[in-house]
Amino acid sequence: MAGSSGCISALSFAPYDLSYLAFYGPVICFWLWERVSITKAFITGCLYTVTLLSTAGTWLYLSPNQLADMPMPLAVLFTVLIIAVVSLCMGAAGAIYVLLRARSLLSRACLLFPSLWWLAEWSREWFLSGYPWFNIGYSQLDMPLIGWASVFGVNGVAYLVAMSAALIKVALFYTRYRLIAMSITIIAWTSGMFLQTISWTKEIGNPIQIALVQPNQIYSALSNKDKWQRAVELNRQLLSKHQLVVWPETEFSMHAVTPQPSHTTELNKHIWQTVSFSLNNTILPFATSTAQYSDFIAQLETITASQDKSILMGMNFRDHLNNLTYNSVLAINATDKAIYDKRHLVPFGETIPLRQSLAPLWQLLNVHEDTFNPSRTPTPLLPASEYLAGVSICYEAAFGSEVAEALPGAHFLITLTNDGMFDGTAQPEQHLQIARMRAIETGRWVARAARTGITAFIAPNAVVTKRTSQQKFATLSATIQPLQGITPFVYWRNTPFLLFTLTIIGWFAFNRR
Known part of the structure; x- marks a missing residue:
């Protein structure tokens, strides 16, 4: 029994x-x-x-x-x-x-x-x-x-x-x-x-128009340059009608290093472009390849130069000189470029628990190194148009107390995920179910961008107002109301x-x- x-x-x-x-x-x-x-x-x-x-x-x-x-x-x-x-x-x-x-x-x-x-x-x-x-x-x-x-x-x-x-x-x-x-x-x-x-919450400001992109592997066979160009054009098209565009987890890769005197020799071997990013509300210089900057980042900056336009993109943020990789979200808007790194990594997926203590065992079993490194950004807030978005990446959405750390600052929640490896299983529906719980716990709209599905908009009462089917390319649009205030759960x-x-x-x- x-x-x-x-x-x-x-x-x-x-x-x-x-x-x-x-x-x-x-x-x-x-x-x-x-x-x-x-x-x-x-x-x-x-x-x-x-x-x-x-x-x-x-x-x-x-x-x-x-x-x-x-x-x-x-x-x-x-x-x-x-x-x-x-x-x-x-x-x-x-x-x-x-x-x-x-x-x-x-x-x-x-x-x-x-x-x-x-x-x-x-x-x-x-x-x-x-x-x-x-x-x-x-x-x-x-x-x-x-x-x-x-x-x-x-x-x-x-x-x-x-x-x-x-x-x-x-x-x-x-x-x-x-x-x-x-x-x-x-x-x-x-x-x-x-x-x-x-x-428990009340409206603030005007509604915001959001577009969520579900790429579904359409860029996977393209070179980086072709992928960037297509993404730039799609962002340009969507931002003509929306204030915010959200791409899913790990859809792009950002190659960057932290410029330091000790790295001068290494940097001289390549052609680098210095870019400033906001990390924990502090503006820091980074260096990325000139090609990536001119063909991608700079063009996105131009697109968002008009007032109150933003793009949020899931990125593998790779610091080659320090041999570090982060599962990140890059926010680009008219005045700033900010980064949020995934804080809660998937055990035995993105990180191996007790890596040092059980090193001989992992070596014997041929378990590879951690996919990602721990976050540099403890606060899950990013600028999104004229508002602030509480951001969670994939597995993080399952931790209600951690998602609530974005409040009361966040006016709505953004979840980026890549459930592609689970296509054909119950996982995408179950993951959406978890996101619905975060909406009612926080009293906020949730906009969820998934790489292969399910991309969805979820109202503060946990009702899914719009969603896509799985395993197909789609863009999902909705106008949501930013909110302020907190629920009792967020408070205690x-x-x-x-x-x-x-x-x-x-x-x-x-x-x-």
Whole structure:
């Protein structure tokens, strides 16, 4: 039963979206944890997570296989090991539940069980550098409980899913608790519906016209010069009708170095053009090839020279002299050129955890060097026309607290991604589902540019207003309203619930004595 609980709950995520099946897993876990020993509770918690991730994330092995160039058998083995380790979070929740199984059944269902569930889901956001996919809260985007996301985020929704599941079990099998269990559940759900009617943010300025580009590999066979020229012409065409154009993750490459006296000899071997970029609000000189500057960057500067026009482009930003590569976004507008680097790299994809500590193992397994280096830009804000955009790159969109760091400054959110290696799997739909949660958590529009799809505009209430199909070239246009202000979640993030869950666990531990 523990194994089947994860498999069935996996159907609550995109692309199946059978939201009501999300409750099956917590119901089974609650029922088992009420009856079994500590060891068996640990095992059932692990089994739930293992089967959930294995069923919903059949594509997970592609990250180490495609990004880290691991051979297929090794990539599958690594994925299995990662899933097994991540499952320890829910396994520990089950063991602690049995250890603290005291007080009344109703208090366990309302407080202890969902608190431990919240703690397990939250732990996955930082354990092994973070693995938050398939948080059960994402399954409720089209259900009444989603209203709570603007207050307590996706983990708060997960708490309420776990609590509702436990109370359903109580109501079905314990007559004396039925009325109060049903009442608590109804209050939680109707409150969620009410919270959806509250607008935590307000309009600022005029609407902005945005164009998102979904290239779908049409430039992959071209030389850099031809690719740049076509991109320049498309940007020119789109900016004639839009204020902002957004390209997806890693669509271009920027070859640049940081000019320093020690590099003078090396720089003299090439023809370089000095360009100034804003990095962490500080203007710094960089050097790039004259050809790239004249054929690409300079032309984009000319296009955006008119007032309030901007281009955001996903770039591999390569510093050859320092042997560093960043997964970046370059913003070009009338007055500035600014860079944002990806902060949260994909483990066993873009970066290898414990690279130095386990160096002999990685060498033995022939795992290549990190694809990208850690970010130079801790603040995820970039100028976008006359406004500020909160920027996230691909995997970063899965971390609600990190996305919220762009607020209150950001007037809308921009997500750039490259899901091309996952074409034909459920990943693009699931990634879009995650972006929808970020919209309602922050109370902001989200403009999502994907290399092969799904490119989309998402309203602050998590409704997808426009989207493309996958694996085709497309440009997607929309006029969105910049917003200011913050939701309660942006203000306090996970801190209140963390203190609450630790207090509940401490209270049960004290009363068990």
